Amino acid sequence: MxxxxxxxxxxxxxxxxxxxxxxxxxxxxxxxxxxxxxxxxxxxxxxxxxxxxxxxxxxxxxxxxxxxxxxxxxxxxxxxxxxxxxxxxxxxxxxxxxxxxxxxxxxxxxxxxxxxxxxxxxxxxxxxxxxxxxxxxxxxxxxxxxxxxxxxxxxxxxxxxxxxxxxxxxxxLPPRELAAGLAEVIKYGIILDSEFFQWLEEHLDAILALDSKVMRFCIRRCCELKVKVVEHDECESNIRTLLNLGHTFAHAIETHVGYGNWLHGEAVAAGIVMAAYTSEILGEFMSVDTIRIINLLKRAHLPVRGPTNMNAEAYLPYMMRDKKVVKGNIRFVLPLAIGRAEIRTGIDQNIVIKAINTLQNS
CATH class of the missing domain: 3.40.50.1970 (Rossmann fold)
Structure with missing residues (x-):
């Protein structure tokens, strides 16, 4: 226990x-x-x-x-x-x-x-x-x-x-629900713990097979990481926002396509890749790390692109109503390296659109 x-x-x-x-x-x-x-x-x-x-x-x-x-x-x-x-x-x-x-x-x-x-x-x-x-x-x-x-x-x-x-x-759990949960698991490695991300790369097959020892460690590590953040910022005024990697994009997807059509974790997976592309375009993130993220999400049977019937411009109205908007500025969580992320404001909307389009056309 x-x-x-x-x-x-x-x-x-x-x-x-x-x-x-x-x-x-x-x-x-x-x-x-x-x-x-x-x-x-x-x-x-x-x-x-x-x-x-x-x-x-x-x-x-x-x-x-x-x-x-x-x-x-x-x-x-x-x-x-x-x-x-x-x-x-x-x-x-x-x-x-x-x-x-x-x-x-x-x-x-x-x-x-x-x-x-x-x-x-x-x-x-x-x-x-x-x-x-x-x-x-x-x-x-x-x-x-x-x-x-x-x-x-x-x-x-x-x-x-x-x-x-x-x-x-x-x-x-149906396989689709298990995969959706893995999006949040992978998120923790990207924003807070590079060693955990590498561990996930090495143990993903055991996780998908629900190996009891591996699952217990995986769940405990995620809870430990989240607890540490919550204890420092319970009401999301600062660093707890980091836990929303990919979520600004994801919430736009879920709202646009209708709640339940994309599972939350599926939308988060696509949103994580969009955040990585945004960071790449800004020169803050290495393409080799984006590739690692995409490969791990694909192995977890998760989508790495948004809905085909949702163009890049359609994301922006939903993003502007996001809870993380402060004084009209969207706050994005962007990865800087595997295991490290930052909260950024003032990002040109054209860069966000370019990131989404680059991903959808890749």
Missing amino acids: EKITVSLGYRSYPITISAGLLKYSASFLPLKSGDNAMLVTNQTLAALYLHKLLTLLNKADVKIDYVILPDGEQYKNLSVMNQIFTALLQKSHGRETTLIALGGGVIGDMTGFAAASYQRGVRFIQVPTTLLSQVDASVGGKTGVNHEMGKNMIGAFYQPVSVIIDTDCLST
Whole structure:
């Protein structure tokens, strides 16, 4: 069992990583006998885990209710999130209740935002079931929903009380979902840890095969890197922005093509390459490193170009509505070398368009 602590003063919490955690009620600390809880999951995961977890927590004398949401990024909105509030009110849950988010990034984000909002704040536990949520979305307290004009535009920073990562959940993932999670994994190596990037190049086949020892190290290393950043910049006023490598491009893709048509990790993969090309054109990044990134993303079965029906100019309106825009200036995260990145503003939009076009025509 691996344990990492997110140190945020009185809001500190543990991340626990191991196989088989969902078999034991003790994994769900700080829940205890006599507590009330509401499990939030989606239709796909309910078929796999709901009965088992309800039985487990009932035996631990936790009064547990549940709400099942539709599955998919296209349902990550205020209307669907309202189903959580309705279920809480119908079952007379008060401020002492705890929400449990069982699912990927969509369920985690919506449940966390509901927890931040319900009666002005209740506890919630993250139980991420996808690779993307285990290495990224469940850690750090970003919660929210999408708007038709922009991704994750409505939300709050609100930390969970614990994160429970059961690596056995990955065995149920479709290959496309596993690949999408690898985009966020690769991102960490590019922006923060060149040795980890090289390790990924050497161990990618074992990761795709879900080798238990390799997966445990991979997830732990990603969590360690993210925790270090979050502890220094919880609300993304500075260095936490680095974790958004590729995301400014990616959010434009997701919004343009319609939520759920491209998985978040797929859009991030293409966005990472666009950021690398932008940095190359500025003379800040070596083409040999861009090639390494492209090769690793391809081996992970991820796209390295944007949608064919989205021209370069179409990205800009979405980028201008991005959360990272400050006083009308888009903030881009650009790689400077494998393992090092910077936040840049004032980049000529023609350079961004050129980078996208160069990639799409390559």
